[in-house]
């Protein structure tokens with residue numbers, strides 16, 4: 246919560262400038278107030294009038310806007326803020342800040358202050374990776390500037406990589422974290438999150454698994470931890486398996502994951518984000534299966550794995566207060582997810598279509614249909630980070 250906090254928001258010119266409008270709303274919703282400054286090029290991307298209407302204060306663009314220097318000088322402007330947030334922060338703005346240049350209102354306010362500064366860089370991947378930008382970012386970090394993001398993903402210019410501005414929800418979370426004493430709505434709550442794929446051995450070197458990257462589970466664990474929850478993160482072998490601020494339990498096969506969940510109980514909330522194998526090989530070979538031992542491909546016999554989500558959802562005693570499942574479908578999303586929601590017995594279900602052409606597995610984006618006892622709603626296309634923030638906020642609201 247940001248009650249009583251005043252944010253000076255510097256919007257510099259980039260395609261992400263439109264997201265600053267969402268950030269203004271989020272800061273206000275969290276109880277904070279916003280004074281916005283637009284650089285000249287930002288005003289090409291968003292209208293100062295819209296920003297003024299949203300923030301409830303004139304959007305300042307030029308040094309000369311401050312005609313009544315005694316009333317609202319740039320020194321006063323930046324000093325009266327509890328935090329200055331530059332979002333989006335272009336390579337140019339960051340370079341100016343790193344080198345102490347002050348040739349417009351935005352850069353002057355950033356220089357003329359001892360108020361803490363947070364930046365959310367947004368630029369083309371090559372600009373982000375350029376040696377000059379890297380040097381500037383190192384300088385800024387050394388100077389105590391807080392850096393949020395950037396995210397990795399597809400750019401407006403069609404290239405792919407790090408450089409997209411962090412989602413407004415993530416910037417808000419960073420702002421809230423910055424203000425010590427900001428009450429954390431999930432403080433004292435204990436949450437279990439499963440994540441990543443499971444790996445079912447065939448023999449000591451071969452296994453059956455799936456393409457889950459662990460990105461969504463990691464983002465959810467971090468978002469819950471950022472709201473103050475104590476998070477036990479139970480992960481299969483995944484590319485993304487190191488959420489900050491969480492206790493991490495690493496497992497391999499589904500039955501180990503089930504045992505780890507059991508051990509982690511009791512919990513207030515359990516989020517089952519893992520892509521758990523439904524079957525394991527009934528009798529995995531103790532030594533490597535040799536080609537010469539078989540004329541035809543060797544047969545594999547499967548036995549079912551425990552359905553962890555269903556088991557925990559239907560516990561008669563010790564069931565977490567809130568059990569959240571996922572549904573990974575390929576086609577006919579809403580109907581299949583509705584059936585899955587009914588069959589699993591969880592409280593909430595987040596369904597997405599993981600058909601290869603949607604690029605959900607391993608990608609940054611997803612498109613969630615959210616189910617609860619009231620029905621279902623489409624969240625629309627979002628980054629996994631944004632889904633995590635939204636879900637964490639919903640969990641916090643559940644306990645309010």
Ligand code: CTP
Nearest residue numbers: 517518519521523551552553554570571572573
């Ligand atoms: N799940 C689980 N244990 C399993 C299988 C799935 O806990 N053995 C959980 C997943 O973590 C997810 C939900 O159940 O929250 C749905 O997983 P999904 O793979 O979409 O569906 P399945 O139940 O495996 O059914 P199907 O493969 O037929 O779609």
